[in-house]
Amino acid sequence: MSAENQESIIKEYTESPEANPVMESLERPKVAALDEILGKPFKVLDDGFIRVIDYMGSDESIVQAARVSYGKGTKKVHEDRGLIRYLMRHHHTTPFEMCEIKFHVRVPMDCWRQWIRHRMANVNEYSTRYSVAIDSAQTTSEQEWRIQASGNRQGSAGFAADAEGKTLTEKERYLQSLAREIYDERLKMGIAREQARKDLPLSTYTEAYWKVDLHNLLHFLYLRMDAHAQYEIRRYAEIMGQEIVAKWCPAVWEAFMDYRVNSNSFTRLEMEVLTAMTQGDKEKAIALGKSFNWLSDAGEPKKNRERAEFEDKLEGLGLKAPW
């Protein structure tokens, strides 16, 4: 293409930007509610925090991306909300990837170990090879020692008695200060930081920059705000969701709560039993339960996780299991 030709094409598009959406002048999407809290640390646990360093996009960016095929900008707010809700309901996920957010977090290492399993994010963590480990460890108050759950191997149920809690907290204080003392001693003796750190407890706080797109952030929040997630990481997820995402993309947050967090789905097996229940056919429901190995030949509930999950869903709907 000659230089003259190229110039005339650029001129044409510049003079009539609608002729080519690439040339339209755009303003960077800004969310006032998020700008207000940019850099502000939200305290989590005893010495952790989450703060937003930067972000890209907003509710409107999702809508804009979803409508790109029309080459049109955003429509009215209520239509935007409707489109976001449609996208969320139908698992159209890529428009949500158009938004990104970068956090600075301070997290105990055991909690960070769970966090870092979420691979669809970009991470830079404080290096305890390069720098002296952060002089802070997560502490547990006397009332906060949780008892191992009997039914759920990964969970806790209830709290230790006061007297036990007092002893546990005292011993924790002793252990943490001894570990730190030995670490500092090693450093003073000239031991390399990469080796001196090896006996620091998992309660030691670490810091990281964590950048993630909104789709993957919602996935993280869905898993980590859930009651099955460990309390400590759940606190981070709850604050991230309620204090940050809800302000950043309010329509997305509303749809996420409606269609993910506070919704339920039923498997093919559950649907068959439910159908029998709504038809008042208790015998069929029980026969199905037996055929799924949820019930013994005598119709008694067996130890079966899928059956228990179904019963929980029924309870959520105010229904009793037919067996």
Ligand SMILES: Cc1cc2nc3c(=O)[nH]c(=O)nc-3n(C[C@H](O)[C@H](O)[C@H](O)COP(=O)(O)OP(=O)(O)OC[C@H]3O[C@@H](n4cnc5c(N)ncnc54)[C@H](O)[C@@H]3O)c2cc1C
């Ligand atoms: C309550 C709870 C208990 C857990 N218990 C354990 C445990 O006992 N042991 C244990 O090891 N882990 C455990 N985990 C971690 C869990 O198995 C996941 O590794 C973690 O939640 C990250 O989820 P993810 O892989 O979906 O997320 P991300 O890594 O953020 O990935 C998001 C999504 O991207 C896609 N994706 C990412 N990488 C790939 C890939 N390489 N190939 C294909 N698709 C990909 C997947 O669709 C994935 O769901 C637990 C998690 C929770 C919430």
